[in-house]
Amino acid sequence: MMMGGKRLSVSSLGAWFCIFLLAVRVEQSFQLQDGILNRKFLGVSHSSSSNSNYAVQLQIQDKHVILDNGLVQITFTKPGGVVSVIKYNGIENLLDGHEKKDRRGYWDLEWSRIGQRGRYDHAVGTEFKVIKESPEQVELSFTVRWNPSNGNSFALNIDKRFIMMRGSSGFYAYGIYERLPGWPAFDLGNSRLAFKLNTAKFHYMAISDDRQRIMPTPQDRSSGQRLNYPEAVLLTNPSNPDLKGEVDDKYQYSCENKDNRVHGWISNTNQSVGFWMITPSDEFRTGGPLKQDLTSHAGPTTLAVFSSSHYAGWDAVDLRFVNGEPWKKVYGPVFIYLNSVSNNQNAHKTLWNDAKDQMRTEVQSWPYSFPVSDDYPSSNQRGTVSGRLLVQDNQEFTFANAAYVGLAPPGQAGSWQTQGKGYQFWVKTNEEGYFTISNVREGDYNLNAWVPGFIGDFKRDGDITITAGCDINLGDLVFRPPRNGPTLWEIGIPDRSAKEFYIPDPNPRYINKLFVSQTSNSEPSSSSNKFRQYGLWERYTELYPYQDLIYRIGVSDYRNDWFFAHVTRNAGNSFQPSTWQVAFPLANVNYLGTYTLRLAFASATNADLHVRVNNPQADGRRFKVGLTGRDNAIARHGIHGLYWLFHFEIPGYLLVRGTNTLYITQSRCTSPFTGIMYDYLRLEGPSGYHFKKSR
Known part of the structure; x- marks a missing residue:
């Protein structure tokens, strides 16, 4: 073999091959830095990869704030904190420019007061603050505060936070919700972060490996036949004739919390672009691992649902506050991830698999070390609980294999299904019933469990108090499911x-x-x-x-x-x-x-x-x-x-x-x-x- 005008021996070829493998491993190691995955070797790019070393730039204007790290540029309204523009990969705006600026990338919530009908509001900030500014990271705060003189405002402060990192193909978002002592009674229904995407570009949606498809447009839905409820529409004259005669309903794309890690949309431009919502943890979600909620749906819309009464009932979820009840909770962070690939027959599969890889990276990085808030504890400020669960049924002991074991706020057995004010932490046991629950926030919890194959709920007697750095081993626990006879x-x-x-x-x-x-x-x-x-x-x-x-x-x-x-x-x-x-x-x-x-x-x-x-x-x-x-x-x-x-x-x-x-x-x-x-x-x-x- 000739290379560079020289003939290479077999031993030389082996040396070159070793060097090549080393170079690939070095390249891959450089592509995974600070929890940010750049997969050029898979054909996935993140805008101009040469810009990945740019410092994060912050521009503060009269009515807008702009974040730019050379890969992604985000424009926020000021002080509202609504994401109005996302520039990526040569596309001027991934969001729907036909929507009003406050209806593109926004927080919203459904709420009510005693004796009043439910209301729907956008959480539009009235205060803007730079929390951190460095070449590596910028964190912004847009806060909406309760106005006691306004009887139509929700009795809640919401501090909306956004973080951009150097080299990151996306951005993070989280919210700090707070009620102070003395505030009036208030019910919080649904609360979420929503993005309305560019309708001309995003037509393909992916929720899971087996739930992906080309979706109808908003016009297809508006011209269709409404069925038993507004969300369900029979497509009678869609722009894509392949969809004619099908039903579209956003609830068909719901997902259990435990499986709701990544979902989003892929554009059909010359350079296919993916827009993904990644949720690395369930700790802040309502109702535990089996609670179901919305993901992405026709619009094109992508959601991060923080609290919700869906699949539970408005009167079941415990986000109901009495007069004077204080409360604080952090929702998120979630990661809005962007990727792209040159159009080919496998563009959808390539971008989806890359998004799943990024999701796994985010999950492994949880809890994050970079949010600048005392209300979001890092790993060394959390604790661990472990033990083993056994089942005794018909006088026989068995290992609780693949059981769900979790820490939730104190309450009756099974009450974790409707808890939303606090945090929950769940894992599955191994074949011998052992479990370890890591990175638990400080506080008082009950240990709960349920075991497939057996009826009923298990709750360990007594509270468990988690402190920073604690490592609590509960030993063997025995669940005795209800039984009176054979x-x-x-x-x-x-x-x-x-x-x-x-x-x-x-x-x-x-x-x-x-x-x-x-x-x-x-x-x-x-x-x-x-x-x-x-x-x-x-x-x-x-x-x-x-x-x-x-x-x-x-x-x-x-x-x-x-x-x-x-x-x-x-x-x-x-x-x-x-x-x-x-x-x-x-x-x-x-x-x-x-x-x-x-x-x-x-x-x-x-x-x-x-x-x-x-x-x-x-x-x-x-x-x-x-x-x-x-x-x-x-x-x-x-x-x-x-x-x-x-x-x-x-x-x-x-x-x-x-x-x-x-x-x-x-x-x-x-x-x-x-x-x-x-x-x-x-x-x-x-x-x-x-x-x-x-x-």
């Missing part, structure tokens, strides 16, 4: 979701193709996201037009025979209650004993369940759940909302040898979305009861 029969899997039950194919008139797997003959087949299709609640009446569902223990299969949602029956001009039956055999009955029926709900919306035994008209002996739930997960394609667990003691004399029947009536019928999604049902015999178990 299992006679069960329906479903106790996993806090209805996903294992029968989810029908959608009505062909209301399909979102993203959630349909295609077979070779182009017929719809199964999809892990099938539950996200619009209108599935309507299929119940179609599948059971004359008689409600009957499930026979030992014969029926919950995967095919148990409809995923216990909803109302559509009678044309009205909605009617529906009564499901569970028929089960008993070879022997202990007439003096007590049987236990356990019902675990994965979701409930304005539901009231009545259970009768062997007599559908026996009002004198019925079991009532009572009005339950407002999570609206049926309408919002959630497959679960809040978890509920109910226990009913059934006297043995109500049962018979042979076939017995439970009549389970969802008695409220105010809308097509009123109903329940079950997680799991189980009948237990009296203690010491011997039986032959049925499937």
Whole structure:
């Protein structure tokens, strides 16, 4: 081989190869500095890479503030703190220039006072301050303060912070929310950071590996047919004919907190550009790891949701403040990340994979060391809690494998689902039940857990006080899930979701193709996201037009025979209650004993369940759940909302040898979305009861 006019020997080639590998590793090491990943070797660029060493520049003008690090330039309104312009990769503005300046990159919130209707407001700052200015980093503050003389203002201070770093292809944002003693009662609903992107450039959205697609435009939605609620639109004449006849609904793109790490949009310019929202931690979010919320949706819009009542109910989440109640919380930081690649067949995949890599870098860097606020503690100001969780059920001990274990503010078992005022920290146990929860903020917490395969919530007795640098080992903890006797029969899997039950194919008139797997003959087949299709609640009446569902223990299969949602029956001009039956055999009955029926709900919306035994008209002996739930997960394609667990003691004399029947009536019928999604049902015999178990 000739190189530079010289012939190279085999040994020389080996030396050159080693040098080449060393050079690649050095290049890669220089591309990962200060938690900022530059992936030129993957074909991903961050504007002009030669500008990555520029110092961060700050320009303060009369009505605007500009941050520029040579890769990204951001313009804020002053003192409002609204992001009005984002310049990147030769594009003058990634945001929607047709929107008003205060509706491009903004904080907003929904709130109310006692006796007043809910209001929607933008958090527009009235004070501007430079927190830090150096060649490496600039941090800005835009603060909106409560005005007690204005009865229409929210009783809350919000300090909106933005950070730009040298060499960073993006910027960070976080908010410090505060109430002082003596302030009036106030309810905080939704609070978020939103970006409205350039409608002419951004058409492709990515939420996860299996949820990515070309999206409809705002004009496509406005010209479409509104369905049962405003968010759901049937696209009747879209600009992209491939979308005609599909349903678009922002709730179809919701995500559980634990999975909501990165989402965003990709432009279709000559140089494809990605705009990504990266959330490295759940510690500040409402409701723990299973809480669902919005991500990105048609607009094109990208959100960082900080607090929300979605999939829980406005009266369930605890962001309700009484008169005089003080409070402070830090939401974020989140990272708005930008990347680009020359257009090719794999542009979407390349940018998405790069965004995931950047997300992992941000997660590993949490908690960040650079925010300049005493309210955001660094790693050495936090503590650690560890231990092992065991499960004792039926006198047997097992390891709590893949259990969710978390620290949340003190409260009753399971109350972490609706907590939003404080912080939460969750991990999953390993195969032997061990867990370590790191980087916990100072404060008092309860240790909570739930274990897939078992009903109920675990809460360790007593508070745990976290101080800076503490390392607390709790040793072995034992969760004893509710049980009074042996299992006679069960329906479903106790996993806090209805996903294992029968989810029908959608009505062909209301399909979102993203959630349909295609077979070779182009017929719809199964999809892990099938539950996200619009209108599935309507299929119940179609599948059971004359008689409600009957499930026979030992014969029926919950995967095919148990409809995923216990909803109302559509009678044309009205909605009617529906009564499901569970028929089960008993070879022997202990007439003096007590049987236990356990019902675990994965979701409930304005539901009231009545259970009768062997007599559908026996009002004198019925079991009532009572009005339950407002999570609206049926309408919002959630497959679960809040978890509920109910226990009913059934006297043995109500049962018979042979076939017995439970009549389970969802008695409220105010809308097509009123109903329940079950997680799991189980009948237990009296203690010491011997039986032959049925499937």
